Amino acid sequence: xxxxxxxxxxxxxxxxxxxxxxxxxxxxxxxxxxxxxxxxxxxxxxxxxxxxxxxxxxxxxxxxxxxxxxxxxxxxxxxxxxxxxxxxxxxxxxxxxxxxxxxxxxxxxxxxxxxxxxxxxxxxxxxxxxxxxxxxxxxxxxxxxxxxxxxxxxxxxxxxxxxxxxxxxxxxxxxxxxxxxxxxxxxxxxxxxxxxxxxxxxxxxxxxxxxxxxxxxxxxxxxxxxxxxxxxxxxxxxxxxxxxxxxxxxxxxxxxxxxxxxxxxxxxxxxxxxxxxxxxxxxxxxxxxxxxxxxxxxxxxxxxxxxxxxxxxxxxxxxxxxxxxxxxxxxxxxxxxxxxxxxxxxxxxxxxxxxxxxxxxxxxx
Numbered sequence: 001x002x003x004x005x006x007x008x009x010x011x012x013x014x015x016x017x018x019x020x021x022x023x024x025x026x027x028x029x030x031x032x033x034x035x036x037x038x039x040x041x042x043x044x045x046x047x048x049x050x051x052x053x054x055x056x057x058x059x060x061x062x063x064x065x066x067x068x069x070x071x072x073x074x075x076x077x078x079x080x081x082x083x084x085x086x087x088x089x090x091x092x093x094x095x096x097x098x099x100x101x102x103x104x105x106x107x108x109x110x111x112x113x114x115x116x117x118x119x120x121x122x123x124x125x126x127x128x129x130x131x132x133x134x135x136x137x138x139x140x141x142x143x144x145x146x147x148x149x150x151x152x153x154x155x156x157x158x159x160x161x162x163x164x165x166x167x168x169x170x171x172x173x174x175x176x177x178x179x180x181x182x183x184x185x186x187x188x189x190x191x192x193x194x195x196x197x198x199x200x201x202x203x204x205x206x207x208x209x210x211x212x213x214x215x216x217x218x219x220x221x222x223x224x225x226x227x228x229x230x231x232x233x234x235x236x237x238x239x240x241x242x243x244x245x246x247x248x249x250x251x252x253x254x255x256x257x258x259x260x261x262x263x264x265x266x267x268x269x270x271x272x273x274x275x276x277x278x279x280x281x282x283x284x285x286x287x288x289x290x291x292x293x294x295x296x297x298x299x300x301x302x303x304x305x306x307x308x309x310x311x312x313x314x315x316x317x318x319x320x321x322x323x324x325x326x327x328x329x330x331x332x333x334x335x336x337x338x339x340x341x342x343x344x345x346x347x348x349x350x351x352x353x354x355x356x357x358x359x360x361x362x363x364x365x
Contacts, residue, residue: 046150046153047151048141048143051141051143052142053140053142053150053152054140055152056137056138057138059136059159060135062134064130066129073311073312080125080314080339091123093344094123094316094335095320097344098322098331102329102331108322108329111329112322112328112329113324113325115324117322117324118321118323119321119323119328121318121321122319126317128308128314128315131311134155138150138152139151156308164302170301174295174297178293178294178297179290181204182289184204185204204289205286309336309346312338314336315335315336317333319332320333326357326358327356327357329354334349335347
């Protein structure tokens, strides 16, 4: 208690510009543990996590520090580097996590098909030279029975979230990307109407139209196979009756959906038509293309490009392959592993390449 009061008095005196002299004999009488805490001086002047902190200034970068040989984080890294069996265990855990996430992802699972399994993988473990870049800001600390002017440490993650909220660059860039796509579609459409140019097969609208045609053909082929399978199962040879009943039931079930299809009910009770493939024509497709551009841009810029491992963690990164009946996907994986908690504290995986076992020509037969 005496050491805490002494640190508080020194802090207030330093803020007021008053010079205070303290006898070393008085400090030594407070005990060995409190003396070590004052001599270390790492948390002197910084707000406690249990106190209420009101920031008054912007965050600024602190001087970059590096791990020392005596630091417990570096000593833990040395133990991990010598343990080859633990290397294998950490890599296998990461591969299994990536594989399970691929099985939960609907698009990747559909592209891979059935009987998905782990393919080849190459992972590397690297140890950082120091903790991530830290920040600090000044403000008022309100604790249990005291109010003081102090500083607060800010982690890189909190700093990134704060700047993302105050300066939403990702949202602005995504809106600009969607607007640019819409403007480009209408500009090309005007030039096509005037006869200045033909349709560009690599434009977003043509690629979207081609994707819809491929999906419709595949759906028609699946429906044809299902109807053919039902006709073959009929022992009396009434294939036409089966097709008639299926088509009649399909029309009867689809008829009542036309009035409310594509409509979304708001919390206050009104139904507002939402854009869908059945509503509108090219304009509806244009909106879908713009929304796809918006979502893909904001997904890329929402998180920082360079991920620094938190204090005490190391990086496990590389390539992981997952194979299925339809093809294989190659994932670029970056993760941070905490040896004290024995788990991954951060993980990011992106699709680098996808290869189909049977690739059909896009131009048609």
